[in-house]
Amino acid sequence: MISSALQIALAHHAAWTGKDLDLAMSYLAEDVVCEAPAGRIEGVEAYRAFLAPLAEHVLIRAELIAAFGDETTALIMYDTETVPAASAPAAECFTVREGLIVHNRFVFDRTPFDAFARRGQ
Known part of the structure; x- marks a missing residue:
């Protein structure tokens, strides 16, 4: 079971990697906090602004590697193929x-x- x-985290992941940002955002609290390499992102609109360029313009595909969770925490690891990188692994740890x-x-x-952005693409 x-x-x-984990169900919510996987649904969110499937939505944004499927380029359905409206559905992906529906799994987030209005005051969601995301800690990412770009820094701390607060609120659903800021989260969308962070994720939209990746989902809409950079992501080619995503392959789930592993997923674990309990009633309040979920951890997923996946590999993405993107415009700048054939393999860009990532992990997300969610609190629900x-x-x-x-x-x-x-x-x-x-x-x-970062290298892709410096090339001006």
């Missing part, structure tokens, strides 16, 4: 309360993305 937090993601620790290697 898949835990409730009352059916919504309230916190996300998003970890990925920024190196290929």
Whole structure:
């Protein structure tokens, strides 16, 4: 049986990697906090602004590697193929309360993305 937090995390992941940002945002609390290599992101609109360029313009595909969770925490690891990198692994650790993601620790290697941005693409 898949835990409730993991179900929500996987649904959010499937939505944003499927480029459905409206659905992806529906899994987030309005005051969600995301800690990412780019810094601390607060609120659902800021989260969308952070995720939209990746989902809409950079992401080619995502492959789930592993997923674990309990009633309040979920951890997923996946590999993405992106415009700047054939392999860009990432992991996200979610905290879920009352059916919504309230916190996300998003970890990925920024190196290929920074190099791509410096090339002006």
